[in-house]
Amino acid sequence: MMDSTTSMKPSFFHPSTALYRFTILVFVASLSFGSYFAYDIVGAIAPTLVEKLGASRGTVGTFYTMYSIAAILAVLFGGMLIDHLGTRKASLLFSTLVFLGAALVWQAKSIPIFFLGRFIFGAGSEPLIVAQSSILARWFKKKELALSFGLTLTVSRLGTLFAFNTGELISSYFGTYRAALLAATLFCALSLGGNIVYIIMDRRGEKTLNLRDESVQEKINFRDIKEFKPTFWYVTFLCLTFYSAIFPFTALSTDLFVDKWGIARVAESSGGFLARVFNNFLHMFTTAGGISSIIIFASMILAPFAGQLVDKIGRRASLMILGSLLMIPSYLLLALTHVYPAYPMIFLGAAFVLVPAAMWPSIPLIIRSERVGTAFGLMTAIQNIGLALFPLFNGLLRDWTKSYTSSMLMFACLGGLGLLFAFLLKRADAQEGNVLEYERKQ
Numbered sequence: 001m002m003d004s005t006t007s008m009k010p011s012f013f014h015p016s017t018a019l020y021r022f023t024i025l026v027f028v029a030s031l032s033f034g035s036y037f038a039y040d041i042v043g044a045i046a047p048t049l050v051e052k053l054g055a056s057r058g059t060v061g062t063f064y065t066m067y068s069i070a071a072i073l074a075v076l077f078g079g080m081l082i083d084h085l086g087t088r089k090a091s092l093l094f095s096t097l098v099f100l101g102a103a104l105v106w107q108a109k110s111i112p113i114f115f116l117g118r119f120i121f122g123a124g125s126e127p128l129i130v131a132q133s134s135i136l137a138r139w140f141k142k143k144e145l146a147l148s149f150g151l152t153l154t155v156s157r158l159g160t161l162f163a164f165n166t167g168e169l170i171s172s173y174f175g176t177y178r179a180a181l182l183a184a185t186l187f188c189a190l191s192l193g194g195n196i197v198y199i200i201m202d203r204r205g206e207k208t209l210n211l212r213d214e215s216v217q218e219k220i221n222f223r224d225i226k227e228f229k230p231t232f233w234y235v236t237f238l239c240l241t242f243y244s245a246i247f248p249f250t251a252l253s254t255d256l257f258v259d260k261w262g263i264a265r266v267a268e269s270s271g272g273f274l275a276r277v278f279n280n281f282l283h284m285f286t287t288a289g290g291i292s293s294i295i296i297f298a299s300m301i302l303a304p305f306a307g308q309l310v311d312k313i314g315r316r317a318s319l320m321i322l323g324s325l326l327m328i329p330s331y332l333l334l335a336l337t338h339v340y341p342a343y344p345m346i347f348l349g350a351a352f353v354l355v356p357a358a359m360w361p362s363i364p365l366i367i368r369s370e371r372v373g374t375a376f377g378l379m380t381a382i383q384n385i386g387l388a389l390f391p392l393f394n395g396l397l398r399d400w401t402k403s404y405t406s407s408m409l410m411f412a413c414l415g416g417l418g419l420l421f422a423f424l425l426k427r428a429d430a431q432e433g434n435v436l437e438y439e440r441k442q
Contacts, residue, residue, distance in 0.1 A: 015205035021139055024201050025148055027194040028139075029155040031095060031132050034191035035125040036159030038102045038184035039067065042118075044167030044289050046255040047265060048177045057252060059111060061395030064251045066115045068388035070122030075381045082131050087138060088199045091131040095188075095195040097124025102188040106181040126384075129156075135198070139205070150304060157300050159187070164254065164293035165280050168265040173273055225378065231366045231432055234425035235359060236379050238320060238418050242355050244386030245327055245414035246348070249407075250292055251391040256334070256404045257288035257341055264288065285342045294342060298349030299356075306357035316358040316365075316436040317426035323354035324422045327415030335408030355418075365435050390414075 014020060042063045049055050082090040101121025108114040140148040170180040257263040267283035269276045284290030310316060330344040367375040397406040429436045
């Protein structure tokens, strides 16, 4: 006679199994690969856009500005839309906007249409990341939540890494910058396809496991804001200055390295396309796009260890001070010397590892749990204000002065402001009981 417990054992691909969950994770992680690639492909091929499209550097910066303007609006309304529609419908809507925006950029015959495409792309991309977080919470809560978030972030940053290391290669190999924009569109289409597979699997899992949507965290309740302490505001202003000195810089860093150092856009290679892609990655430190990607590469490798370090020793404000401090000499070296740029980029990579690892986990420590969603939403909205303004400032300064020296000094000043806010944060934290500086035992 067959044992009853054996007969009731779920199949190997039952929604309750780890295999099913991690299969879903593959497709959910793919949602942001395409959008990260498409976001940075514009900066990756900036030198070619300036030459072939006849765009000024200010125009290239504005491509990022249009994205961030849409992102600010998305932060304000995207969370409510996800809660209203549910993660399946909302993620499909946002994935579709990402694809349509990328396709419009690819097909754009004029700068205004290019701007419109970037705006539509940004309107889908930012809330898609929020929806992605909600999906992970839905499937991995009380299981492998931290692991799922870490793997998803790694896949996302692979999109950026590929954009910077293949963008100019795709353009030169196929003879047009539109080939790189087509690649971005195709990756966004793959992400849309991954979303559809997720929806099919999620429907099955919902019926079997009685799953419920997790409420989106990045929503702003303006009544909560008046309760925030000085530590929150110092972290927020540090977030603003820090990210305003990183992503607006990488928006035109490839062009900087070509313009000032004459660094090659593509590594010399023979053979087929895939062989050239491999060679480009192999010579990452000798191409303009590869050097730009050092920041992302460092964070992909070191961010998990930095997170463990923060959990172990605390000292969050001190680590934010150290990370902010590293930015200043990095930009001064880029502005005032001809030191090979890979070296200051390594310091910037270290800053990009330390500051986020200490910054984002600080919010739940200094904000009451019921207000954490408002805190993250407000912080992200303020961050995107900087991401909207400073790519434009970077490009305009290059157009006006005919060099990137003023832009690099601007970023060094942002690093200095970030350092000031980090010191003020440490002082305020001491007054509030050293919540950030010491490990909090559970």
